[in-house]
Amino acid sequence: MHFDSESSPGFAIGRVAYLIRSGMATVLKNAGWPFSPEETQTLITLSDAGEPLSMNDLALLMIRDPTTVKRQLDRLVEQQFVERKASTDDARIVMIGLTRRGEQRLQNVLPLLDDLRKTALTGIKKSELEATLHVLRTMQKNLMEHR
Secondary structure: OOOOHHHOHHHHHHHHHHHHHHHHHHHHHHOOOOOOHHHHHHHHHHHHHOOOEEHHHHHHHHOOOHHHHHHHHHHHHHOOOEEEEEOOOOOOOEEEEEOHHHHHHHHHHHHHHHHHHHHHOOOOOHHHHHHHHHHHHHHHHHHHHHO
């Protein structure tokens, strides 16, 4: 049996993800931003949540290993962009939230990342983007259930 990588969504997704990540790295570096694209995504995820998240919830949302997320958080805490606090419901659970500094600094870099997003979407119709996002979310759901 011959496997045709060009007809595999996974290969195409991987290539686009690589180009987005390397584009983000360049944009962030040129802006003097101190964090990697992955650390920046952690900040964006926390910002989007609008409230502190437990380590497990954050790792689940990002579909990342909790150990990897913990390492990223160590740097973000060190730079005072996020803070760790014990949960008010259960002191054994550590909640992770953006600091005021983290939120303010993140808002400065988001327009630069939005420009990269717009570049990636050049020539793509809104209906095509919506269909693509629907397919990708369905694939994600299918694969999460398959784990």
